[in-house]
Amino acid sequence: MSEAESFKYVGQRTIRPDGFDKVTGRASYGADLALPGMLWGKTLRSPHAHAKILSVDVSAAENHSDVMAVVTFDDFPRLKNESVVAGEGAADILDLARNCLADDKALYHGHAIAAVAARSEKAAKEALSLAAAKLPMHTKIVKRLGE
Amino acid sequence: MTKAHVTTSVNGDPYEFLCEPGETLLTVLRDDLQLTGTKEGCGSGDCGACSVMLNGRLVCSCLVLGVEAEGADVQTVEGIGNNDSLHVIQEKFLEHAALQCGICTPGLIVSVKALLEENPNPTEEEARYYLAGNLCRCTGYDKIIRAVLDAAQTMKEESAI
Numbered sequence: 007m008s009e010a011e012s013f014k015y016v017g018q019r020t021i022r023p024d025g026f027d028k029v030t031g032r033a034s035y036g037a038d039l040a041l042p043g044m045l046w047g048k049t050l051r052s053p054h055a056h057a058k059i060l061s062v063d064v065s066a067a068e069n070h071s072d073v074m075a076v077v078t079f080d081d082f083p084r085l086k087n088e089s090v091v092a093g094e095g096a097a098d099i100l101d102l103a104r105n106c107l108a109d110d111k112a113l114y115h116g117h118a119i120a121a122v123a124a125r126s127e128k129a130a131k132e133a134l135s136l137a138a139a140k141l142p143m144h145t146k147i148v149k150r151l152g153e
Numbered sequence: 154m155t156k157a158h159v160t161t162s163v164n165g166d167p168y169e170f171l172c173e174p175g176e177t178l179l180t181v182l183r184d185d186l187q188l189t190g191t192k193e194g195c196g197s198g199d200c201g202a203c204s205v206m207l208n209g210r211l212v213c214s215c216l217v218l219g220v221e222a223e224g225a226d227v228q229t230v231e232g233i234g235n236n237d238s239l240h241v242i243q244e245k246f247l248e249h250a251a252l253q254c255g256i257c258t259p260g261l262i263v264s265v266k267a268l269l270e271e272n273p274n275p276t277e278e279e280a281r282y283y284l285a286g287n288l289c290r291c292t293g294y295d296k297i298i299r300a301v302l303d304a305a306q307t308m309k310e311e312s313a314i
Binding site: 021031033035 | 173183184187188189190191192193229230231233234239243246247248250252255256258259262
């Protein structure tokens, strides 16, 4: 018998400890949990890659009976351009905040503009369709290139 | 909106539930019946994570309405194997390490069972083609295919005895 064959685990085919739960569908993932009073979150995202946000009207979404909270960039404190230590290097805290939730401009397709928390997923989806954001696509660069 | 009253059978057990007309079978199974073994991947029929059998037909439960389950026979991953013993397919998935994160696994187990019921002796190509609707981002499919072919072989030997 070689040395490797004498090990209990090294060089052996082992069965995953979480395998049984996963092949039977019993494994509990985050999305499988349902707790009393749980709220569902949904995010309104920019349909454009680069757009100026003229207005965000969330009043209709806030009035929905099952909506508990709606947030936009205006709900957060105004940060200053300030360098902070973040992970592997320094980052600008205002840039980080703008990356989480768009301020006056959507910087990429899918950039978060507003977020809602509601009593059900359905209510959260309805609230998103009620929240109106005006954001014309920013075409300045495209036009310049075409000139 | 008025909710629809649906009487159905899931894994052989009778169930009754109320659902919105627009609610999918997937949300009914997961949220109303608490059968969370069936996973939601894409919600648009691309990934196969929500695969279930509806009247013997393999379907994406995210593309089926809850009301369509009226009078139907639904089979989910919870109905495969039991407390004492796993189904051969499940055993082979473990043996060949055909899973990692496990989100695609319940859908795949249901699909593989459907494949082997239709074609108990698939070639590698047939197995790959049949399971093309089940996406897995962890394994690279090779281990899954090895598990499927081994399961087919084992089931054939078992039925021969």
